[in-house]
Amino acid sequence: MNSKLETVNWGIIGCGDVTEVKSGPAFQKTEHSKLVAVMRRNKEKAADYARRHGVPKWYHSADDLINDPEVNAIYIATPPDTHASYAIQAMRAGKPVYVEKPMAMNYSECRKMIHVSKETGMPLFVAYYRRTLPAFLKVKELVESGAIGIPLSVSVTLIKSAAEKGKDPEEHNWRVNPEVAGGGHFFDLASHQLDFLDFVFGPVNEVHGIAYNQAGYYEAEDTVTGTFAFENGVAGTGLWCFVADESAEKDDIEIIGTQGKINLPCFIHGDLRLTTAKGAINFSFQNPENISHNLVKNVVSSLRGEEECVSTAETAARTNAVLDEMVKEYYKNKDFLQKSTNHKGSCRLD
Structure with missing residues (x-):
């Protein structure tokens, strides 16, 4: 990543159950971090999540969220079958990615994600919050x-x-x-x-x-x-x-x-x-309270150039x-x- 982020403006792809308490609120509670947009294929559920969590924007298209100029980092909380495709699309759009675990469907997909991360210079983190x-x-x-x-x-x-x-x-x-x-x-x-x-x-x-x-x-x-x-x-x-x-x-x-x-x-x-x-x-x-909060703080600090993240694409792929x-x-x-x-x-x- 050529430049560090001062404030990390997150967009969530897949605002389902895992984001309700475990992860979603952590993006809003972390210093230098904002949750600015969420996406879910079901329009009503996307709008409802945004309303309940005080998120200013919602989408039912991943393309629209990824291409939102205000969003400068993407959290992917969909099932594993779309982790690789969304992560690769986001990194090629110039957005760092934090993806749910397991990192992908298989090791082969993980390697493709790592290749694109290196190719684009976009950091790639995985939500192993333990x-x-x-x-x-x-x-x-x-x-x-x-x-x-x-x-x-x-x-x-x-x-x-x-x-x-x-x-x-x-x-x-x-x-x-x-x-x-x-x-x-x-x-x-x-x-x-x-x-x-x-x-x-x-x-x-x-x-x-x-x-x-x-x-x-x-x-x-x-x-x-x-x-x-x-x-x-x-x-x-x-x-x-x-x-x-x-x-x-x-x-x-x-x-x-x-x-x-x-x-x-x-x-x-x-x-x-x-x-x-x-x-x-x-x-x-x-x-x-939000079990992934400590890792979210670590990811934000890493994107700001303050410390290394403990859960990287390389470790998660293993x-x-x-x-x-x-x-x-x-x-x-x-x-x-x-x-x-x-x-x-x-x-x-x-």
């Missing part, structure tokens, strides 16, 4: 300070019951439609966990996964197991299941070191627990690569999901 939340920052601090000695392994467990059980497929959320989401709930939720581990340990250099559909409620994978290793030598395992009984639900990230361990839920707002030979200590944290690798065998011969041959490919950036 990189800025206090509990997750504390985990990184504990690991880096040697609180658990040398980190050896990490295990991720996410077991949830199925909201889709007993429902007609037409009632299902887009998050279990691979043609829209890139995969199932695994892509939507595991992406947060894997991105956080990238934040703590750096890139993954080896990954293997097995994906299944055990309940048959939808066509996407509903259970995934995986093993992965980071470049720094930390070994990882993961279990994700989205069709279990409520009694089996579990949300835990466990990091084991030579002198202790750390446990933290990723989605349930619970305590961080540090266990060493001296005993166990619980840490409690308060998240911002997460997409890992997701792809874990489910590639499941999607290899799926007729309902027409993918290019390099959709589910290498987990390494090159």
Whole structure:
């Protein structure tokens, strides 16, 4: 980006549920940041959002919002199937982009987005806001300070019951439609966990996964197991299941070191627990009212040239690569999901 922005005038493409509390208000609460326009294909819903949130302009065409001269940065909060196309269009129009996670449908699309970002000089950020939340920052601090000695392994467990059980497929959320989401709930939720581990340990250099559909409620994978290793030598395992009984639900990230361990839920707002030979200590944290507020502030500061952003296209693409690798065998011969041959490919950036 050749020049820094003094005030970031945001336009939102896709002002749906995720923007109501999680993200939308953060653009208005952040210093040197304004939300000046929103877009949704449904005119009535776009106008209603603008009215309720005090946004001066609304559109039902992404083209119109992107080409609004007052808008100088774009937040894309649509489902993943349009992330790449909207981001590329916005960057080619000279607008920096902040896009929801996962970054795109697949790693191949991520690489195209990164190429256009470099070609145009437009910054590209991704909404992995856990990189800025206090509990997750504390985990990184504990690991880096040697609180658990040398980190050896990490295990991720996410077991949830199925909201889709007993429902007609037409009632299902887009998050279990691979043609829209890139995969199932695994892509939507595991992406947060894997991105956080990238934040703590750096890139993954080896990954293997097995994906299944055990309940048959939808066509996407509903259970995934995986093993992965980071470049720094930390070994990882993961279990994700989205069709279990409520009694089996579990949300835990466990990091084991030579002198202790750390446990933290990723989605349930619970305590961080540090266990060493001296005993166990619980840490409690308060998240911002709008959960992505800290990251929005970081993005705005980056666009103003004040600091580097912690969630970039390069880091987010690595997460997409890992997701792809874990489910590639499941999607290899799926007729309902027409993918290019390099959709589910290498987990390494090159």
